[in-house]
Amino acid sequence: MKTIEEFLESKNIRVTAMRLLIYKFLAEKQVAVTLSDIENAFEKADRTTLYRTIKTFEEKEIVHQIDDGTGITKYTLCEKGCNCEIETDLHLHFHCNNCNETICLTEHKIPQIKVPDGFVSENVNLVVKGICDKCSGQ
Amino acid sequence: MKTIEEFLESKNIRVTAMRLLIYKFLAEKQVAVTLSDIENAFEKADRTTLYRTIKTFEEKEIVHQIDDGTGITKYTLCEKGCNCEIETDLHLHFHCNNCNETICLTEHKIPQIKVPDGFVSENVNLVVKGICDKCSGQ
DNA sequence: TAACCAATGCAATGGAAGTGCATTTATTGT
DNA sequence: ACAATAAATGCACTTCCATTGCATTGGTTA
Numbered sequence A, B: 001m002k003t004i005e006e007f008l009e010s011k012n013i014r015v016t017a018m019r020l021l022i023y024k025f026l027a028e029k030q031v032a033v034t035l036s037d038i039e040n041a042f043e044k045a046d047r048t049t050l051y052r053t054i055k056t057f058e059e060k061e062i063v064h065q066i067d068d069g070t071g072i073t074k075y076t077l078c079e080k081g082c083n084c085e086i087e088t089d090l091h092l093h094f095h096c097n098n099c100n101e102t103i104c105l106t107e108h109k110i111p112q113i114k115v116p117d118g119f120v121s122e123n124v125n126l127v128v129k130g131i132c133d134k135c136s137g138q
Numbered sequence C: 001t002a003a004c005c006a007a008t009g010c011a012a013t014g015g016a017a018g019t020g021c022a023t024t025t026a027t028t029g030t
Numbered sequence D: 001a002c003a004a005t006a007a008a009t010g011c012a013c014t015t016c017c018a019t020t021g022c023a024t025t026g027g028t029t030a
Helices: A002-008 A017-028 A035-041 A045-059 B004-009 B017-028 B035-041 B047-059
Strands: A061-064 A076-077 A090-096 A102-104 A120-131 B063-066 B074-077 B090-096 B102-105 B120-131
Touching: A017 A045, A017 A076, A035 A045, A045 A061, A045 A076, A061 A090, A061 B074, A076 A102, A090 B120, B004 B017, B017 B035, B017 B047, B017 B074, B047 B063, B047 B074, B047 B102, B063 B090
Parallel strands: A090 A120, B090 B120
Antiparallel strands: A061 A076, A090 A102, A120 B120, B063 B074, B090 B102
Protein backbone atom coordinates (compact mmCIF):
# COMPACT_ATOMS: atom_id res chain seq x y z
CA MET A 1 0.00 0.00 0.00
CA LYS A 2 1.79 3.04 -1.30
CA THR A 3 1.21 6.43 0.16
CA ILE A 4 -0.39 9.03 -2.05
CA GLU A 5 2.91 10.89 -2.13
CA GLU A 6 4.73 7.86 -3.43
CA PHE A 7 2.03 7.18 -5.94
CA LEU A 8 2.14 10.70 -7.35
CA GLU A 9 5.91 10.59 -7.54
CA SER A 10 5.77 7.28 -9.35
CA LYS A 11 3.68 9.05 -11.97
CA ASN A 12 6.14 11.93 -12.23
CA ILE A 13 3.84 14.36 -10.56
CA ARG A 14 5.48 16.73 -8.15
CA VAL A 15 3.85 16.56 -4.77
CA THR A 16 2.35 19.75 -3.41
CA ALA A 17 -0.13 20.39 -0.65
CA MET A 18 -2.79 21.42 -3.14
CA ARG A 19 -2.32 18.36 -5.28
CA LEU A 20 -2.59 16.07 -2.30
CA LEU A 21 -5.82 17.71 -1.27
CA ILE A 22 -7.30 17.48 -4.74
CA TYR A 23 -6.24 13.88 -5.08
CA LYS A 24 -7.81 12.99 -1.75
CA PHE A 25 -10.97 14.81 -2.72
CA LEU A 26 -11.23 12.84 -5.94
CA ALA A 27 -10.38 9.60 -4.16
CA GLU A 28 -13.11 9.88 -1.59
CA LYS A 29 -15.72 10.77 -4.18
CA GLN A 30 -17.47 7.82 -5.67
CA VAL A 31 -18.75 9.91 -8.56
CA ALA A 32 -17.30 12.06 -11.29
CA VAL A 33 -16.90 15.70 -10.29
CA THR A 34 -16.90 18.98 -12.13
CA LEU A 35 -14.32 21.72 -11.74
CA SER A 36 -16.93 23.69 -9.84
CA ASP A 37 -17.39 20.82 -7.42
CA ILE A 38 -13.71 20.97 -6.61
CA GLU A 39 -13.83 24.74 -6.48
CA ASN A 40 -16.61 24.66 -3.92
CA ALA A 41 -14.74 22.13 -1.83
CA PHE A 42 -11.66 24.32 -1.62
CA GLU A 43 -12.77 27.89 -1.44
CA LYS A 44 -9.30 29.12 -0.75
CA ALA A 45 -7.83 27.73 -3.93
CA ASP A 46 -7.88 29.55 -7.20
CA ARG A 47 -9.88 28.10 -10.03
CA THR A 48 -6.89 28.17 -12.35
CA THR A 49 -4.85 26.04 -10.00
CA LEU A 50 -7.57 23.43 -9.86
CA TYR A 51 -7.95 23.56 -13.61
CA ARG A 52 -4.26 23.06 -14.20
CA THR A 53 -3.92 20.44 -11.52
CA ILE A 54 -6.64 18.37 -13.11
CA LYS A 55 -4.99 18.87 -16.46
CA THR A 56 -1.70 17.63 -15.06
CA PHE A 57 -3.45 14.62 -13.56
CA GLU A 58 -4.97 13.93 -16.94
CA GLU A 59 -1.66 14.12 -18.75
CA LYS A 60 -0.09 11.79 -16.23
CA GLU A 61 -3.05 9.49 -16.66
CA ILE A 62 -4.35 9.27 -13.17
CA VAL A 63 -7.58 11.09 -14.02
CA HIS A 64 -9.85 10.96 -17.02
CA GLN A 65 -12.57 13.17 -18.37
CA ILE A 66 -16.17 12.17 -18.69
CA ASP A 67 -18.55 13.84 -21.06
CA ASP A 68 -21.93 12.77 -19.78
CA GLY A 69 -23.98 15.02 -22.01
CA THR A 70 -24.73 17.66 -19.39
CA GLY A 71 -22.34 19.99 -21.19
CA ILE A 72 -20.06 20.21 -18.20
CA THR A 73 -16.86 18.23 -18.18
CA LYS A 74 -16.50 15.85 -15.28
CA TYR A 75 -13.43 14.13 -13.95
CA THR A 76 -12.74 10.96 -12.08
CA LEU A 77 -9.71 9.05 -10.89
CA CYS A 78 -8.64 6.21 -13.09
CA GLU A 79 -8.95 2.94 -11.25
CA LYS A 80 -7.75 -0.58 -11.70
CA GLY A 81 -9.29 -1.82 -14.91
CA CYS A 82 -9.56 1.65 -16.34
CA ASN A 83 -7.28 1.61 -19.33
CA CYS A 84 -8.26 5.05 -20.45
CA GLU A 85 -4.83 5.63 -21.92
CA ILE A 86 -5.60 2.96 -24.47
CA GLU A 87 -7.46 4.44 -27.40
CA THR A 88 -9.67 1.46 -27.91
CA ASP A 89 -10.77 1.21 -24.30
CA LEU A 90 -14.50 1.47 -23.97
CA HIS A 91 -15.56 3.97 -21.38
CA LEU A 92 -18.90 3.07 -19.92
CA HIS A 93 -20.40 5.76 -17.79
CA PHE A 94 -23.74 6.03 -16.12
CA HIS A 95 -25.50 9.31 -15.56
CA CYS A 96 -28.40 9.41 -13.13
CA ASN A 97 -31.24 11.63 -14.29
CA ASN A 98 -32.46 11.87 -10.72
CA CYS A 99 -29.46 12.77 -8.55
CA ASN A 100 -27.51 14.06 -11.55
CA GLU A 101 -24.44 12.10 -10.60
CA THR A 102 -22.20 10.32 -13.04
CA ILE A 103 -20.25 7.21 -12.22
CA CYS A 104 -17.68 5.18 -14.05
CA LEU A 105 -18.57 1.53 -14.50
CA THR A 106 -15.08 0.27 -15.21
CA GLU A 107 -15.83 -3.31 -14.37
CA HIS A 108 -18.70 -3.37 -16.80
CA LYS A 109 -17.39 -4.27 -20.21
CA ILE A 110 -19.52 -4.07 -23.30
CA PRO A 111 -19.03 -5.58 -26.75
CA GLN A 112 -16.96 -4.00 -29.46
CA ILE A 113 -18.94 -1.56 -31.56
CA LYS A 114 -18.93 -2.19 -35.26
CA VAL A 115 -18.90 0.74 -37.63
CA PRO A 116 -19.75 0.79 -41.33
CA ASP A 117 -17.15 0.04 -43.99
CA GLY A 118 -14.72 2.85 -44.51
CA PHE A 119 -15.01 4.11 -40.98
CA VAL A 120 -12.17 3.62 -38.55
CA SER A 121 -13.04 3.52 -34.88
CA GLU A 122 -10.41 4.96 -32.58
CA ASN A 123 -12.34 5.72 -29.46
CA VAL A 124 -15.77 5.13 -28.03
CA ASN A 125 -17.72 7.18 -25.53
CA LEU A 126 -20.75 5.51 -24.09
CA VAL A 127 -23.03 7.18 -21.60
CA VAL A 128 -26.07 5.39 -20.27
CA LYS A 129 -28.66 7.62 -18.65
CA GLY A 130 -31.32 6.53 -16.26
CA ILE A 131 -31.77 5.96 -12.56
CA CYS A 132 -28.85 4.83 -10.45
CA ASP A 133 -28.90 2.15 -7.79
CA LYS A 134 -29.19 4.61 -4.94
CA CYS A 135 -32.11 6.48 -6.49
CA SER A 136 -33.97 3.39 -7.65
CA GLY A 137 -34.15 2.33 -4.02
CA GLN A 138 -32.39 -0.99 -4.41
CA MET B 1 -44.23 13.47 -51.10
CA LYS B 2 -45.36 16.20 -48.81
CA THR B 3 -44.07 19.70 -49.20
CA ILE B 4 -41.96 21.08 -46.39
CA GLU B 5 -44.75 23.45 -45.52
CA GLU B 6 -47.21 20.63 -45.11
CA PHE B 7 -44.73 18.63 -43.12
CA LEU B 8 -44.09 21.44 -40.67
CA GLU B 9 -47.79 22.08 -40.28
CA SER B 10 -48.40 18.42 -39.62
CA LYS B 11 -45.99 18.76 -36.72
CA ASN B 12 -47.78 21.84 -35.42
CA ILE B 13 -44.98 24.16 -36.40
CA ARG B 14 -46.08 27.47 -37.85
CA VAL B 15 -44.48 28.03 -41.20
CA THR B 16 -42.30 31.10 -41.58
CA ALA B 17 -39.72 32.04 -44.16
CA MET B 18 -36.93 31.66 -41.63
CA ARG B 19 -38.08 28.25 -40.53
CA LEU B 20 -38.28 27.02 -44.09
CA LEU B 21 -34.76 28.20 -44.77
CA ILE B 22 -33.40 26.58 -41.64
CA TYR B 23 -35.22 23.36 -42.38
CA LYS B 24 -33.83 23.27 -45.90
CA PHE B 25 -30.35 23.99 -44.61
CA LEU B 26 -30.55 21.08 -42.19
CA ALA B 27 -32.05 18.83 -44.84
CA GLU B 28 -29.29 19.34 -47.35
CA LYS B 29 -26.56 18.83 -44.77
CA GLN B 30 -25.43 15.26 -44.41
CA VAL B 31 -23.78 16.00 -41.10
CA ALA B 32 -24.79 17.39 -37.76
CA VAL B 33 -24.41 21.16 -37.53
CA THR B 34 -23.73 23.62 -34.77
CA LEU B 35 -25.68 26.80 -34.13
CA SER B 36 -22.70 28.71 -35.46
CA ASP B 37 -22.82 26.74 -38.68
CA ILE B 38 -26.38 27.88 -39.20
CA GLU B 39 -25.47 31.38 -38.13
CA ASN B 40 -22.75 31.57 -40.74
CA ALA B 41 -25.10 30.30 -43.42
CA PHE B 42 -27.64 33.01 -42.71
CA GLU B 43 -25.77 36.13 -41.83
CA LYS B 44 -28.90 38.21 -41.85
CA ALA B 45 -30.63 36.20 -39.20
CA ASP B 46 -30.19 36.78 -35.52
CA ARG B 47 -28.59 34.09 -33.45
CA THR B 48 -31.52 34.05 -31.06
CA THR B 49 -33.97 33.30 -33.81
CA LEU B 50 -31.89 30.37 -34.96
CA TYR B 51 -31.52 29.17 -31.41
CA ARG B 52 -35.22 29.31 -30.76
CA THR B 53 -36.12 27.83 -34.10
CA ILE B 54 -33.92 24.83 -33.41
CA LYS B 55 -35.44 24.56 -29.98
CA THR B 56 -38.91 24.55 -31.48
CA PHE B 57 -37.85 21.89 -33.94
CA GLU B 58 -36.52 19.86 -31.05
CA GLU B 59 -39.72 20.13 -29.06
CA LYS B 60 -41.73 19.11 -32.08
CA GLU B 61 -39.34 16.23 -32.57
CA ILE B 62 -38.09 16.88 -36.04
CA VAL B 63 -34.54 17.64 -34.87
CA HIS B 64 -32.37 16.09 -32.21
CA GLN B 65 -29.26 17.14 -30.39
CA ILE B 66 -25.95 15.40 -30.60
CA ASP B 67 -23.29 15.71 -27.99
CA ASP B 68 -20.19 14.43 -29.71
CA GLY B 69 -17.75 15.41 -27.02
CA THR B 70 -16.42 18.50 -28.75
CA GLY B 71 -18.24 20.60 -26.18
CA ILE B 72 -20.43 22.20 -28.80
CA THR B 73 -23.97 21.01 -29.25
CA LYS B 74 -24.79 19.81 -32.71
CA TYR B 75 -28.15 19.26 -34.34
CA THR B 76 -29.50 17.07 -37.06
CA LEU B 77 -32.85 16.31 -38.61
CA CYS B 78 -34.51 13.19 -37.36
CA GLU B 79 -34.84 10.71 -40.16
CA LYS B 80 -36.73 7.54 -40.79
CA GLY B 81 -35.48 5.03 -38.30
CA CYS B 82 -34.51 7.74 -35.86
CA ASN B 83 -36.82 7.19 -32.95
CA CYS B 84 -35.20 9.79 -30.82
CA GLU B 85 -38.45 10.55 -29.10
CA ILE B 86 -38.35 7.07 -27.66
CA GLU B 87 -36.33 7.02 -24.47
CA THR B 88 -34.77 3.67 -25.13
CA ASP B 89 -33.60 4.47 -28.64
CA LEU B 90 -29.91 4.02 -29.07
CA HIS B 91 -28.24 6.99 -30.67
CA LEU B 92 -25.14 5.99 -32.54
CA HIS B 93 -23.09 8.89 -33.75
CA PHE B 94 -19.75 9.00 -35.42
CA HIS B 95 -17.34 11.88 -34.97
CA CYS B 96 -14.44 12.18 -37.37
CA ASN B 97 -11.23 13.32 -35.71
CA ASN B 98 -9.93 14.45 -39.07
CA CYS B 99 -12.66 16.58 -40.69
CA ASN B 100 -14.36 17.17 -37.35
CA GLU B 101 -17.75 16.26 -38.74
CA THR B 102 -20.33 14.27 -36.90
CA ILE B 103 -22.88 12.03 -38.55
CA CYS B 104 -25.84 10.07 -37.33
CA LEU B 105 -25.70 6.38 -38.13
CA THR B 106 -29.38 5.64 -37.68
CA GLU B 107 -29.32 2.46 -39.70
CA HIS B 108 -26.56 1.05 -37.58
CA LYS B 109 -28.07 -0.73 -34.63
CA ILE B 110 -26.00 -2.00 -31.76
CA PRO B 111 -26.87 -4.46 -29.04
CA GLN B 112 -28.68 -3.51 -25.88
CA ILE B 113 -26.35 -2.32 -23.15
CA LYS B 114 -26.63 -4.12 -19.85
CA VAL B 115 -26.23 -2.16 -16.64
CA PRO B 116 -25.56 -3.49 -13.14
CA ASP B 117 -28.37 -4.51 -10.81
CA GLY B 118 -30.23 -1.59 -9.34
CA PHE B 119 -29.55 0.65 -12.30
CA VAL B 120 -32.34 1.54 -14.71
CA SER B 121 -31.35 2.44 -18.24
CA GLU B 122 -33.56 5.01 -19.89
CA ASN B 123 -31.37 6.36 -22.63
CA VAL B 124 -28.05 5.65 -24.23
CA ASN B 125 -25.70 8.03 -25.95
CA LEU B 126 -22.96 6.43 -27.97
CA VAL B 127 -20.33 8.41 -29.83
CA VAL B 128 -17.66 6.61 -31.79
CA LYS B 129 -14.65 8.69 -32.72
CA GLY B 130 -12.21 7.95 -35.44
CA ILE B 131 -11.83 8.51 -39.16
CA CYS B 132 -14.87 8.72 -41.38
CA ASP B 133 -15.28 7.06 -44.76
CA LYS B 134 -14.44 10.22 -46.68
CA CYS B 135 -11.26 10.89 -44.76
CA SER B 136 -10.07 7.30 -44.72
CA GLY B 137 -10.00 7.46 -48.52
CA GLN B 138 -12.39 4.62 -49.12
C1' DT C 1 -60.22 46.62 -38.11
C1' DA C 2 -58.99 45.90 -33.52
C1' DA C 3 -57.07 42.55 -30.41
C1' DC C 4 -54.14 38.92 -29.75
C1' DC C 5 -50.45 35.77 -29.92
C1' DA C 6 -46.43 34.00 -32.01
C1' DA C 7 -42.05 35.03 -34.18
C1' DT C 8 -38.19 37.92 -34.52
C1' DG C 9 -34.37 41.03 -33.26
C1' DC C 10 -31.51 43.45 -29.98
C1' DA C 11 -29.12 43.65 -25.79
C1' DA C 12 -27.42 41.63 -22.03
C1' DT C 13 -26.22 37.86 -18.78
C1' DG C 14 -24.11 33.66 -17.06
C1' DG C 15 -21.16 29.75 -17.00
C1' DA C 16 -17.33 27.24 -18.30
C1' DA C 17 -12.89 26.88 -20.62
C1' DG C 18 -8.71 28.68 -21.45
C1' DT C 19 -4.45 32.08 -21.49
C1' DG C 20 -0.76 35.64 -20.12
C1' DC C 21 1.87 37.25 -16.71
C1' DA C 22 3.66 38.17 -12.22
C1' DT C 23 4.71 35.93 -7.87
C1' DT C 24 5.65 32.34 -4.83
C1' DT C 25 7.52 27.86 -3.87
C1' DA C 26 10.36 23.99 -4.63
C1' DT C 27 14.51 21.79 -6.77
C1' DT C 28 19.16 21.55 -8.43
C1' DG C 29 24.02 22.48 -8.92
C1' DT C 30 28.01 24.62 -7.00
C1' DA D 1 23.99 27.12 2.42
C1' DC D 2 23.09 29.88 -1.49
C1' DA D 3 22.30 31.32 -6.00
C1' DA D 4 20.21 29.92 -10.25
C1' DT D 5 16.57 27.61 -12.26
C1' DA D 6 12.20 25.55 -13.04
C1' DA D 7 7.68 24.51 -11.64
C1' DA D 8 3.37 25.72 -9.24
C1' DT D 9 0.18 29.09 -7.92
C1' DG D 10 -2.83 33.23 -8.06
C1' DC D 11 -4.91 37.13 -10.36
C1' DA D 12 -6.92 39.27 -14.21
C1' DC D 13 -8.68 38.86 -18.36
C1' DT D 14 -10.64 36.91 -22.66
C1' DT D 15 -13.42 33.99 -25.48
C1' DC D 16 -17.07 31.12 -26.68
C1' DC D 17 -21.45 29.18 -26.36
C1' DA D 18 -25.97 28.93 -24.23
C1' DT D 19 -29.78 31.37 -22.56
C1' DT D 20 -33.12 35.07 -21.18
C1' DG D 21 -35.81 39.69 -20.98
C1' DC D 22 -37.95 42.88 -23.44
C1' DA D 23 -39.46 45.56 -27.21
C1' DT D 24 -41.04 45.16 -31.93
C1' DT D 25 -42.81 43.08 -35.98
C1' DG D 26 -46.00 40.27 -38.37
C1' DG D 27 -49.59 37.15 -39.09
C1' DT D 28 -54.45 35.21 -37.37
C1' DT D 29 -58.78 35.54 -35.74
C1' DA D 30 -63.01 37.46 -33.80
